[in-house]
Amino acid sequence: MALYRDVGVVLRVHKLGEADRIVTLLTRRRGKLRAVAKGVRRTRSRWGARLEPFNHVDVQCYTGRSLDVVTQAQTLDAFGAGIVSDYARYTAGCAMLETADRLVAEEGEPALRLYLLLVGAVRALADGERDPSLVLDAFLLRAMSHAGWAPAITDCARCAAPGPHRAFSVAGGGAVCARCRPPGSVVPSSETFALLDALLHGDWHTADAATAPTRRDTSGLVAAHLQYHLERQLRSLPLVERRATPAPPVVTGPG
Incomplete structure (x- = not known):
């Protein structure tokens, strides 16, 4: 034994x-x-x-x-204890656990970077200081980066032409220039591209300042990109509650 x-x-x-x-x-x-x-x-x-x-x-x-x-x-x-009592955190956490499970296909396969990433993301969820959907999308983007699937955000995914570019193609690998843009590409806002980049690189000042529509658009692109490369739907993703934490009120002085 x-x-x-x-x-x-x-x-x-x-x-x-x-x-x-x-x-x-x-x-x-x-x-x-x-x-x-x-x-x-x-x-x-x-x-x-x-x-x-x-x-x-x-x-x-x-x-x-x-x-x-x-x-x-x-x-x-x-x-x-800090996750299961809150629906938004719980559903985001379930999507993280399912993604980690899918990304490591074989038992015994080394996955130290994904393990460290998951521990940090679950800790951030349990702390409750950030919007759970932002924590989830940051985890998904970085997990895809470890797997070699990170979407191109600035340079063209096909020809590597420097950006910024206007179009995004899930099948094409992310941002695409006008010459490489395939049919079916979408045209996200510049704020959506900025949020994708912020989540991938840990720029939480920019991420926390993103508006609710920008967060929703970003979450849709992240989910579509992940599931395209996994070649299967994640059961937990449709249950995730996408809500934006309201920004603190601006306090102005007298007069």
Whole structure:
């Protein structure tokens, strides 16, 4: 029996038998990991609540014949407590977990950068300081960048002509110049291109200042680009609540 430890974020859980669960985690060293947690659905289980989606945990497992088995679990960050009580944060978080699960196709495939990105994004959701839809879109753009699918935003995706360009083609890879523009391209506003660039590079001053229509348009482009390259729909994305956090009122002096 080979014991090992790793840290990871719980992506999803499935019932197994009367009292067990199959837990899927994105871990720091082993990439995606599926393991059986025995007895965690019993009311007397001491650590079953730790193996819930969004939680960041330290697990000890041993290698089994078909699935590994969890023998210990310790909570590092109980992110779920700050997410599941808010619908907008919960639905955005579900889309993050599903995306991470889809991007790592094979168990055991190294995914350190995606793991670190997911931990940071889930922490930002749990903190509740930013619009959940902005956190989600920033995560999706950066996750696609790690996968090699980041949309072109300034230079033309086809000929690399320097921009800015007016058109955007999901099938074409992002921003396209007038010469390369394929049929079916859309023409987003310059503010939408600016928000895409801000989310990809972490410019939160620009992102937080974006208007609600700009955020909606940006979210639509990000979702379409992701699902085109995944070649499948994400079940959680249509449920995401897209709401813009209102800007703070401007306080002016007397007179």
